[in-house]
Amino acid sequence: MGLVTGCNEQNDTPTVDQNPSSLQSSLPFQHYLPLGYLAFDLLIQDMNQDQKKDIVLVDHGKNQSQVLFQKDDGQFLGSPFSNALGFHPGNLIPWNPDEGLFVSGGEGTNTIRGLKWGGEVFDVVSAVSIRSPRFVEELHWPGWGRSVVSSPYSLDQIDILKGYDPLSGKGESHEMVPLAKNRPSIREPNRLTLADINNDGIEEILMALRISKEIMVVRYPGSSLKKKIKKPVAEVLATNERWAMPNNIGVLDVDRKNGLDLLIPDEVMPGMLHILMNDGQGAFKEAPDIALPEQQGAIAIEAAVEETPDHRSRGLVVLSSIAGLTLYEVTEAGLAAPWRSWTIPNQRGRAAHRIEITDLDHDGEMDLVALYPKGLWVVEGPLVDRFEEMAVKGFRLSTD
Ligand SMILES: [Ca+2]
Numbered sequence: 001m002g003l004v005t006g007c008n009e010q011n012d013t014p015t016v017d018q019n020p021s022s023l024q025s026s027l028p029f030q031h032y033l034p035l036g037y038l039a040f041d042l043l044i045q046d047m048n049q050d051q052k053k054d055i056v057l058v059d060h061g062k063n064q065s066q067v068l069f070q071k072d073d074g075q076f077l078g079s080p081f082s083n084a085l086g087f088h089p090g091n092l093i094p095w096n097p098d099e100g101l102f103v104s105g106g107e108g109t110n111t112i113r114g115l116k117w118g119g120e121v122f123d124v125v126s127a128v129s130i131r132s133p134r135f136v137e138e139l140h141w142p143g144w145g146r147s148v149v150s151s152p153y154s155l156d157q158i159d160i161l162k163g164y165d166p167l168s169g170k171g172e173s174h175e176m177v178p179l180a181k182n183r184p185s186i187r188e189p190n191r192l193t194l195a196d197i198n199n200d201g202i203e204e205i206l207m208a209l210r211i212s213k214e215i216m217v218v219r220y221p222g223s224s225l226k227k228k229i230k231k232p233v234a235e236v237l238a239t240n241e242r243w244a245m246p247n248n249i250g251v252l253d254v255d256r257k258n259g260l261d262l263l264i265p266d267e268v269m270p271g272m273l274h275i276l277m278n279d280g281q282g283a284f285k286e287a288p289d290i291a292l293p294e295q296q297g298a299i300a301i302e303a304a305v306e307e308t309p310d311h312r313s314r315g316l317v318v319l320s321s322i323a324g325l326t327l328y329e330v331t332e333a334g335l336a337a338p339w340r341s342w343t344i345p346n347q348r349g350r351a352a353h354r355i356e357i358t359d360l361d362h363d364g365e366m367d368l369v370a371l372y373p374k375g376l377w378v379v380e381g382p383l384v385d386r387f388e389e390m391a392v393k394g395f396r397l398s399t400d
C-alpha cells in the first residue's frame with residue numbers, strides 16, 4: 001500500500017513523495033503521509049461507497065476537513081477542503097453514512113451540526129445550539145430513539161440530545177448531565193467512551209477526568225415511557241490517587257471473561273498503565289500496573305481484537321507517548337502471561353495524538369492509523385509481525 005495524496009483541480013494539496021529515510025521506504029507495509037496541516041481528529045469511513053475505507057481528517061485550527069480516499073493500489077487521494085464543520089470543529093461521526101449523513105461537534109460555533117456529504121465536500125443541513133460541544137458520539141438507549149451525546153470544551157457537564165434528528169436539527173429533549181455537582185470544577189473537554197460495562201446490552205457513557213483522577217460513568221436511567229423521566233446522572237466508577245492525569249480509556253476484554261475491562265494510561269510520569277478488571281456486573285478491581293516505555297505518559301490509547309491464523313483471539317493495544325508508539329499483544333492468557341510489546345520511537349520524540357486500529361484494506365488483518373502533529377502514519381497488518389520486524393531492525397519513524 002503506497003501512501004500518496006494527489007492533487008485535485010479544486011485545491012492545492014501537494015502530491016507527497018515517499019519518505020526520504022531509506023529504512024522507512026524499505027519497509028513497504030508502512031507509510032508516512034505528511035499532511036501540511038494539523039489534523040486534530042479522524043474518522044475511518046467508506047465515503048464513496050467503493051468498499052474501501054477512507055480517512056476523514058478534521059483540522060481544528062483551520063476550521064476545515066478533508067477526505068483521503070483509499071485507491072485501488074492502497075494509495076490515497078485528497079478531496080478538496082470543506083469548511084462546513086465551522087469554527088473550531090471537534091470530531092465527526094457517521095449517522096446514516098450510506099445516505100451521506102454525518103454529525104459533527106463544533107465548540108466554536110456552539111452547535112452540533114447535521115452534515116450531508118456531497119462527494120467532494122460537506123454541506124450543513126442543520127445546526128442545533130449546544131454550548132461548545134467538542135466531542136460527539138451516538139448513543140442508543142432503549143426508548144430514547146437515536147441520541148447524540150456531546151462533551152463540551154469548558155463546561156462541567158455533558159449534553160444528550162435525546163431523539164436527535166440531524167436532518168431537522170431537532171431533538172425530543174436536551175438532557176444536561178452535571179459532572180462536578182458539589183465538587184470543584186474539572187472544566188475539561190473529555191473524549192467520551194461508550195461501552196456496555198455491566199453486560200445488559202445497554203451502553204454506558206464513560207469519561208476519564210485527569211484533574212480529579214476519576215473514571216465517570218453515566219448509566220441508562222430508564223425509558224421516558226415510564227411516568228416520570230429519570231434524569232441521567234454522572235457517578236464515579238473508579239478513582240485512585242496514584243493515577244497521574246488519566247485522560248483516555250482503552251476498552252478490551254483482557255481475560256476473555258466478565259465482559260469489557262478498562263485500560264487507563266497515565267498521561268504524565270510515572271507513566272503507568274492501569275488495568276481495571278470487570279467483575280461482570282460493571283464493578284472494577286485494579287490489576288497490577290504495567291510500566292509504559294521509559295515511563296513516559298501516554299496521550300492516546302486504542303484497543304482492538306483480531307483473530308489469529310490459528311483461530312485464537314488476540315487483543316491489540318496501541319499506546320502513544322514521546323517514547324514512541326507501543327503495541328501490546330494480549331493473548332488469550334489475559335493477565336496470566338506477560339504482554340509482549342514493541343515500541344517504535346519517533347526520531348524527534350513526537351507523539352501521535354490519535355490512533356485507530358481497523359482493517360483498512362479488508363484483508364482480514366487489523367491495520368494501524370496514527371495521527372502525528374504533521375502527518376499520518378499507516379501500518380498494514382498483521383500488526384504484531386510488523387511491529388516485531390520494525391523493532392528488530394531498529395526502525396525509527398521520521399515524521400518530518
Ligand atoms: Ca472508499
Ligand SMILES: [Ca+2]
Pocket residue numbers: 195196197198199200201202203204
Ligand atoms: Ca450496560
Ligand SMILES: [Ca+2]
Pocket residue numbers: 252253254255256257258259260261277278
Ligand atoms: Ca474481562
Ligand SMILES: [Ca+2]
Pocket residue numbers: 358359360361362363364365366367380381
Ligand atoms: Ca488489513
